[in-house]
């Protein structure tokens with residue numbers, strides 16, 4: 001049984017359907033990358049899994065349970081977490097205050113211990129507990145956004161363009177962190193425009209085009225697929241790297 005099973009959903013905003021009969025699944029401990037052109041519906045798919053949008057057809061199952069009608073906060077309690085691309089931290093608050101917000105569904109007693117766990121996992125955040133987020137670098141903010149989402153110790157973590165607008169070095173650090181989070185036993189679904197690095201740490205990938213499934217394959221096969229490389233991965237760049245997810 002898949003941990004997450006998106007079963008042929010149709011979904012959109014108001015009367016505008018964006019996703020048409022889309023399916024995807026993620027098994028326990030898998031890393032999945034979703035790629036596709038601008039406007040393909042990648043972010044919409046993550047929002048549907050989190051519960052910000054509700055499918056008009058099809059269903060979303062998590063650990064075998066149909067969660068299609070649950071609110072986002074209820075899905076958090078089921079073990080799903082999501083880091084949006086934008087506005088994923090509160091800039092006027094401190095690191096500590098942001099982490100507290102991430103634990104809003106937890107009891108007061110649990111928050112402190114969970115926060116310490118995140119500080120152990122992200123020492124750079126521990127050094128900046130009292131720092132206002134607006135003074136932090138883009139990479140540090142992305143780390144905080146992930147740590148905040150991990151406060152609930154989710155089984156599934158979804159990341160929308162975690163490397164957007166970061167330097168190549170910071171982006172590498174983010175993907176190293178994602179690998180580490182996956183090694184802790186968590187399943188990860190990543191949406192990426194610059195998908196090369198993301199596919200390298202992934203087991204499988206999906207290509208979405210115009211709100212429809214266009215391809216599903218092992219991540220290393222996608223990385224070596226010339227047509228996909230030309231269309232979505234910046235062409236014939238170095239295709240020699242093997243995926244690191246094996």
Ligand SMILES: Nc1ncnc2c1ncn2[C@@H]1O[C@H](COP(=O)(O)OP(=O)(O)OP(=O)(O)O)[C@@H](O)[C@H]1O
Pocket residue numbers: 013018036037038039040041042043044045193
């Ligand atoms: N809140 C919204 N209301 C109405 N339409 C929206 C909304 N958010 C996104 N859309 C539309 O849904 C379509 C898919 O957008 P989405 O952000 O899911 O694509 P994407 O594949 O993530 O694209 P990108 O890579 O550019 O972020 C686009 O046509 C977009 O304009």
